[in-house]
Amino acid sequence: MTSLPVSIGIAGIGNVGSEVVSQLIKHKEYKKSFTIKAVSYRNKKKKRNFIPKDITYYSDARKLAQDKNIDLVIELIGGSEGIAKDVCFIAIKNNKHLITANKALIAEYGKDLSELSNKNSVYFGFEASVAGGVPVIKVIKESLVSNEISQITGIMNGTSNYLMDEIEKKSIDFEKVLKTAQKLGYAEKDPTFDVEGIDAAHKLAILSLLVFKKLPRLSGMHVRGVSEVTLYDIKTARDFGYKIKLLAICSNQNSFECSVEPWLISKDHSLAKIDGVLNAIEINSNLAGPLLLTGAGAGSKPTASAVMSDVFDCLAGGNRTGLLRNGVKINQVSNSKSFKSEVKFYLRVSVVDKVGILSDLTSIFKTFKISIETIYQDLQKGNQVANLIIFTHNVKRTQMEKAVLKINKLKGTVGNALAFCIYN
Known part of the structure; x- marks a missing residue:
C-alpha cells in the first residue's frame, strides 16, 4: 500500500x-x-x-x-x-x-x-x-489477464481517421482536408507523425509489449501512412463496399507481425463505423472472444x-x-515485418489504353503466383488513360510487393501502382 x-x-x-x-x-x-x-x-x-x-x-x-x-x-x-x-x-x-x-x-x-x-x-x-x-491498457492487464490474446487491431490515430472520413464525405482531396484539420486543431502544424503512421506505431509497440512480451523496433516495423491515399481510391473502395482505414495490427499467430498501414475494410465491419477523431481497438482472445473498445483517443480531457x-x-x-510482472522476459524485436500470413489485395494501376498492356500485367501476376479475383477498367482523361482496379485472392505480401515493383517498370504505366491489403 x-x-x-x-x-x-x-x-x-x-x-x-x-x-x-x-x-x-x-x-x-x-x-x-x-x-x-x-x-x-x-x-x-x-x-x-x-x-x-x-x-x-x-x-x-x-x-x-x-x-x-x-x-x-x-x-x-x-x-x-x-x-x-x-x-x-x-x-x-x-x-x-x-x-x-x-x-x-x-x-x-x-x-x-x-x-x-x-x-x-x-x-x-x-x-x-x-x-x-480508452482504457485499453487496464483492460489488457486486468480484465483479460487470464486470456491468450492472438491479435490486436486498432484505429489508433484520430487525425488519420478524420482525414479518411472527411475525404469520403466531402469528396475533396487530401491536402485540402489536412488544412481544415489543422485549423480545427485535429492535426499538428507538422502532421508527419500522424499521417505517416508513426504515432499509431508507437502505440502498437506498447500494446505488443503488454500482450506478446515483445517490443518491436519501429525501424523494423512495416509502417505506412495515409498520405498516398487518394480521393479516387476512397471512392472506388466505397463503390465496392469498403472503407479505407489506417489500421495498426499486431498478431502472434503464424508469426509475430506488426504493421501500420491503410487497409480496405468492409463497410459493415465494426471498425469501419468508427468516425472522425475517435479511436477503436479490437482485441481477439481465447476466452472473452472479440472485444471492441472505442472512445476519444486524444485531447486534453480524455x-x-x-x-x-x-x-x-x-x-x-x-x-x-x-x-x-517481475521475472517476465521482454524480447526486443528488430524485425516484425517478415509476413508469413496471406491476405487479399486491392491494386490500382494506371495505364495507357493500348493493346498488350493487360497481357503484360497478367504475365507478371503469373510469375509471382498472384490469382486475380476481379478486374475492373475505368477509363480516364478522354479515354487516353485507364485505371485498372484489381482485387486478388489471398497472396503473400512479398509476392505482391515484388509484382508492384515489376509493374512500375512496365512501359505504358502512368505513375506508380498502389496496393492496399483487404481486412477480412
Whole structure:
C-alpha cells in the first residue's frame, strides 16, 4: 500500500498537464490522499492562475524528479529523448512512482523503464500513452489477464481517421482536408507523425509489449501512412463496399507481425463505423472472444482522464510495477515485418489504353503466383488513360510487393501502382 498522503510533482503544464492539475484540485475529497507539491514548465510568463501559489516551481524538470519531498512524478512533457527521458529515469532511480502519457518514450525505452521500476518496486503508470480516454491498457492487464490474446487491431490515430472520413464525405482531396484539420486543431502544424503512421506505431509497440512480451523496433516495423491515399481510391473502395482505414495490427499467430498501414475494410465491419477523431481497438482472445473498445483517443480531457486513472490506481496501492510482472522476459524485436500470413489485395494501376498492356500485367501476376479475383477498367482523361482496379485472392505480401515493383517498370504505366491489403 502506498503511504498517504502522496506528494505529486508534475513535469509539463501544457493542455494535458493543465487539465490534470485542475482535476487534482477539483477532487478535494481526496486531499488526505495526495497533495500537489511541485510543477515544472518552460514558459513562466504564461499565466497559470489555476496553480496554487504555495506549489514549488522548477524551471528544470530534472530537479523536480530529484526532489526528496516528491513521491510521484507525472511526466507530460513528451518526446522520446531529452528532458522527458531524463525525468522518467531520474524519477524511478530515485525510487519515485512514475506516471506518463509519453508513447514515444515507452515505445523506445519501455523495456528499460519497466525493468528499472520492477527493480525499485515503484509504480509505473502509462494508461494515457495509448488511445487517450480508452482504457485499453487496464483492460489488457486486468480484465483479460487470464486470456491468450492472438491479435490486436486498432484505429489508433484520430487525425488519420478524420482525414479518411472527411475525404469520403466531402469528396475533396487530401491536402485540402489536412488544412481544415489543422485549423480545427485535429492535426499538428507538422502532421508527419500522424499521417505517416508513426504515432499509431508507437502505440502498437506498447500494446505488443503488454500482450506478446515483445517490443518491436519501429525501424523494423512495416509502417505506412495515409498520405498516398487518394480521393479516387476512397471512392472506388466505397463503390465496392469498403472503407479505407489506417489500421495498426499486431498478431502472434503464424508469426509475430506488426504493421501500420491503410487497409480496405468492409463497410459493415465494426471498425469501419468508427468516425472522425475517435479511436477503436479490437482485441481477439481465447476466452472473452472479440472485444471492441472505442472512445476519444486524444485531447486534453480524455488524456487527463487516463492519467487520473493511474493516479488513483497508485494511491490505492496498485501493483503495476513496470509494464510486466517481475521475472517476465521482454524480447526486443528488430524485425516484425517478415509476413508469413496471406491476405487479399486491392491494386490500382494506371495505364495507357493500348493493346498488350493487360497481357503484360497478367504475365507478371503469373510469375509471382498472384490469382486475380476481379478486374475492373475505368477509363480516364478522354479515354487516353485507364485505371485498372484489381482485387486478388489471398497472396503473400512479398509476392505482391515484388509484382508492384515489376509493374512500375512496365512501359505504358502512368505513375506508380498502389496496393492496399483487404481486412477480412
